[in-house]
Amino acid sequence: MEDRIGGRPDQATPASNVTPLGWRDLRDWLSLIESHGELQRISPAVDPDEEIAAVTFMATRRGDAPALLFENPLGDRTGAKVLTNMLGSSKERYALAVGLAPDLSTAELIAQTRRIMSRRIAPVRVSKTEAPVNEIVLRENEIDLTAYPAPKFWPGDGGRYLGTAGVTLTAQPDTGRINAGVYRQMLHGARQIGLYCSPGKHGLLHREAWWAQDKPCEVVTAYGVDPVLFMLGAQAFGADESELDVAGGIMGRPFEMTEGEFVKLPIPANAELVIEGVLHPGNVAPEGPLGEFTGYYGRERSPQPVIEVKALHARRAPILTAALMAKYPSCEIGAYYAIMRSARVLDDLERIGVPGVVGAYAHPAAASGWGIVVVSLQQQYPGHAAQVLALAAQCPAAAYYTKWIIAVDDDVDPTDFNEVMWALSTRCHPAEDIDTLRNTWSTGLDPSRYAAEDRPYGSKALINACKPYRYLKQFPASTLLRREVYDRVAARWAELGFKEPPPRLDVFHRE
Numbered sequence: 198m199e200d201r202i203g204g205r206p207d208q209a210t211p212a213s214n215v216t217p218l219g220w221r222d223l224r225d226w227l228s229l230i231e232s233h234g235e236l237q238r239i240s241p242a243v244d245p246d247e248e249i250a251a252v253t254f255m256a257t258r259r260g261d262a263p264a265l266l267f268e269n270p271l272g273d274r275t276g277a278k279v280l281t282n283m284l285g286s287s288k289e290r291y292a293l294a295v296g297l298a299p300d301l302s303t304a305e306l307i308a309q310t311r312r313i314m315s316r317r318i319a320p321v322r323v324s325k326t327e328a329p330v331n332e333i334v335l336r337e338n339e340i341d342l343t344a345y346p347a348p349k350f351w352p353g354d355g356g357r358y359l360g361t362a363g364v365t366l367t368a369q370p371d372t373g374r375i376n377a378g379v380y381r382q383m384l385h386g387a388r389q390i391g392l393y394c395s396p397g398k399h400g401l402l403h404r405e406a407w408w409a410q411d412k413p414c415e416v417v418t419a420y421g422v423d424p425v426l427f428m429l430g431a432q433a434f435g436a437d438e439s440e441l442d443v444a445g446g447i448m449g450r451p452f453e454m455t456e457g458e459f460v461k462l463p464i465p466a467n468a469e470l471v472i473e474g475v476l477h478p479g480n481v482a483p484e485g486p487l488g489e490f491t492g493y494y495g496r497e498r499s500p501q502p503v504i505e506v507k508a509l510h511a512r513r514a515p516i517l518t519a520a521l522m523a524k525y526p527s528c529e530i531g532a533y534y535a536i537m538r539s540a541r542v543l544d545d546l547e548r549i550g551v552p553g554v555v556g557a558y559a560h561p562a563a564a565s566g567w568g569i570v571v572v573s574l575q576q577q578y579p580g581h582a583a584q585v586l587a588l589a590a591q592c593p594a595a596a597y598y599t600k601w602i603i604a605v606d607d608d609v610d611p612t613d614f615n616e617v618m619w620a621l622s623t624r625c626h627p628a629e630d631i632d633t634l635r636n637t638w639s640t641g642l643d644p645s646r647y648a649a650e651d652r653p654y655g656s657k658a659l660i661n662a663c664k665p666y667r668y669l670k671q672f673p674a675s676t677l678l679r680r681e682v683y684d685r686v687a688a689r690w691a692e693l694g695f696k697e698p699p700p701r702l703d704v705f706h707r708e
Contacts, residue, residue, distance in 0.1 A: 215316065217449035218296045222329065222467035223423050223516055226294060227280070230264060233299065235290050237263040244271040245279065245357070250350035250521055253281040257527040260286045266516070270346035276514035277345050277470075283362060283424060283518055284533045286526035286561060291533040294424040295447050302701065303536065303612040304556060310540040316446030319439075320454050320463075328455035328466035328510075335509040336458060341387040342506065345420075345470070348519050351488035355498050357384045358487060359420055362520035362529060364430040365392070366417040366462050367403040370410060375462065376400060377440035379430040382418065383484050388506040391484040392416070392476065393496070395640050396653040397597070399436065404476055404502065413475040415460040416504050421469020421516045426452070428533050432541060433594050459507035469515035474504035490565040492524030495642035497649060530565035538566050541594035546572075549588055553577045557589070558611040559599075569601040571611035576666050583632075586659040590634060598640050603660045608675065608704045620662040630661040680705040 220226040230236050237256075243249050249267055256262045264287075267279040284290050288306060289299040297309050325331050347359040360382025368375050376399040383391040394401035407414035419426075425447050429440040444452045454463035460473045481500040489495030520529035538559040546554050556573040563569035572589050576582060582604045589595055590602045605611060605620045625631075639646065639655025646652040664672045687699040 215446075215449045216296070218447075220423075223280075223421060223469060223518070226424060227264070227266070227516075230290055230293055233289070233293060235263050235287065235293070237265050239265060239267050240269060242269045242271050243267050245273075245346040245348040246271075247349055247352065249279055249281060249348050249519070253521045254523055254527050257282055257285055257521070257523075260526040262286075262526075264290065273346040274344040275511075278514065278516045279346055279348065279519050280362075280421075280516050281519050281521055281529075283520070283529065284428070284531065285529055286531035288532040288536065290424075291428075291536060294428070294533070296449070303532075303558070304610065306536050307539045307543070307556070307558070307612075310536055311544060313447050314443060314537070314540060314544070317439075317442040318445030318449075318451050320441045320445060321451040322463065323453050323455050323466050325455055328453075328464075329512055330464065330466055330468045330471055330510045331455070332513050333509075333511040334458065335511075337388075337507065340472075340506055340509045342384060342390065342472075342509075343387055345515075345517065347384045347517075350521060351494070353494050354487050355383060355483070355485045358382065358519075359384045359390060359517070360392075360418060361487075361522065362422070362427055362518035363418050363420040364422045364426050364465070365400055366464075367400050367414060368462060369399075369403050369436070370406050370412070374437065375439065375441065376403060377426060377430045377444075379427065381487055382504070383487070383501075385482050385503060389482070390418075390472070390474070390504040390506060391482055391501050392504055393484055393501050395642065397638055407476075408478045411478075413477050415462050416474050416476060417457065417460060417462045417464050417471060418474075418504070419465045419468035419471045421512075421518050422465065423467065424533075426465065427518065428537060431530065431534060432537055433597060435593060457508060457510075464510060468510075469512050470517060471510040472504070472506045473508040473510075474506040476502045476504055480505065488522055489642045490522045490528050490530050490567065491642060491644055492528075492564075493644040495522075495644075525562040525565060528561075528565045530567075531561050535559045535561040535566040538594055539570075542570060542572070542589060542592060545592035545594050546585070546588060549592065551585055551588055553581060554585060555607045556611045559595070560614060562614070563601070564598075567598045569603065570595050570599050571603045571605060571617050573605045573607050573609055573611045574663070575607040576663060576669070579666050581666065582661045582663045583659070586632070586661060590657050590659055591637075596638050598638070598643065598655060599657060600655065601658050601660065604663050606663045609662075610703070617662070621660070624664050625660060625662040626665075632659040633657065634659065675704075677704060677706040678702065 292299040347357040404414040453466040455466040484501035486494040559566040634657040690699040
């Protein structure tokens with residue numbers, strides 16, 4: 198139903214033994230993370246013009262910073278609050294969002310994420326009167342988006358951005374398939390929002406397809422959204438996959454949608470603030486720049502399509518989700534993105550049929566998980582590592598922007614950057630073990646690429662940091678503990694005076 202416009206409701210039954218998550222919307226989730234000490238309420242007035250961003254950036258230079266709820270943004274005329282660092286670099290908040298144990302290791306979270314992201318539960322429709330987002334409904338000239346506290350994040354930003362941690366729905370005109378994506382949106386006026394989509398993204402492809410038929414493109418955007426749909430909107434899915442189905446699978450219940458006032462697209466029933474609008478060919482306005490996930494201002498000011506807002510839905514005193522884009526660990530694209538992208542890479546390689554792959558990680562410090570992907574494998578035949586590198590570089594989950602793809606042996610934990618650096622320094626011979634791919638899919642936000650019009654094209658380095666297969670038997674043995682010695686010492690760890698648990702080791706000496 199809601200994953201296609203004009204379709205009939207899908208009969209979705211949750212998989213057996215799937216327990217629905219304990220939270221239903223953003224407010225429930227905030228209560229959950231607050232009970233775990235992962236939310237900080239900021240009650241003094243803070244200016245959305247650079248101050249909210251400054252507080253967020255300064256607080257998040259520590260990787261364990263909580264989510265920040267600004268309860269009294271200056272200039273607000275709606276009673277709205279602003280939530281920043283919703284997920285950020287916290288794997289604990291990610292785990293709480295998807296129903297996993299917060300104390301799992303990163304590798305364990307990746308494995309469990311693959312499991313929960315394999316489930317599919319189609320969305321369901323709820324009536325307009327039951328939808329919390331319809332506490333307030335405004336139409337046409339009743340709407341004034343300037344009343345809301347849209348932040349200006351960085352001094353050089355082109356304006357205030359209402360859409361940084363929102364989710365935008367568009368539909369493919371021929372199939373009706375609905376896409377959920379995260380695209381930045383600059384506030385132009387009371388009913389005008391600029392929409393920037395990077396080349397190749399489904400939102401842009403849908404827009405161009407509607408315009409090719411001389412029709413406006415309908416758009417729905419939720420600016421206060423639950424963390425699961427936000428996380429999935431930032432992932433790469435195939436044109437025939439539904440982020441809404443995946444969201445239902447993770448949550449253990451169908452994602453709830455409701456009917457809009459103007460567009461045929463459904464709207465998220467439990468969101469905080471939602472607009473309906475249309476994109477008309479030729480209706481553009483200067484947009485950008487915006488301080489982006491790279492830690493630089495992304496894409497120079499340029500004409501971008503403008504959403505003409507037709508209807509607004511809101512809860513009373515809505516919570517606006519805002520994402521600071523900055524260098525790690527202060528970027529909203531942080532731990533959650535690294536974990537989910539890594540899970541998607543492993544799923545892609547498994548579907549392709551690559552044997553021997555045991556782990557993968559998109560390190561968040563590398564431009565928030567976009568820049569580097571490390572894949573670990575158990576080498577089984579000549580050329581195996583090169584095959585894994587080539588396929589990982591161009592699989593759907595990693596094709597966009599990723600510059601460095603590194604293969605390591607299965608005795609190296611890809612989530613541990615120290616171990617990866619060790620493998621690069623002791624197993625990689627640069628003159629023989631580095632290849633490049635040219636004219637690959639990239640982004641207009643990449644500051645390393647000049648001229649700017651060339652930025653949709655990138656390049657990738659494929660780095661083989663595995664032991665050379667032809668010399669595996671002769672390669673020097675690594676220094677490792679015996680398993681029985683490790684177990685004996687670990688059992689006495691507290692007795693020896695250590696307060697933290699013993700480090701987890703998975704690879705041991707072999708005779």
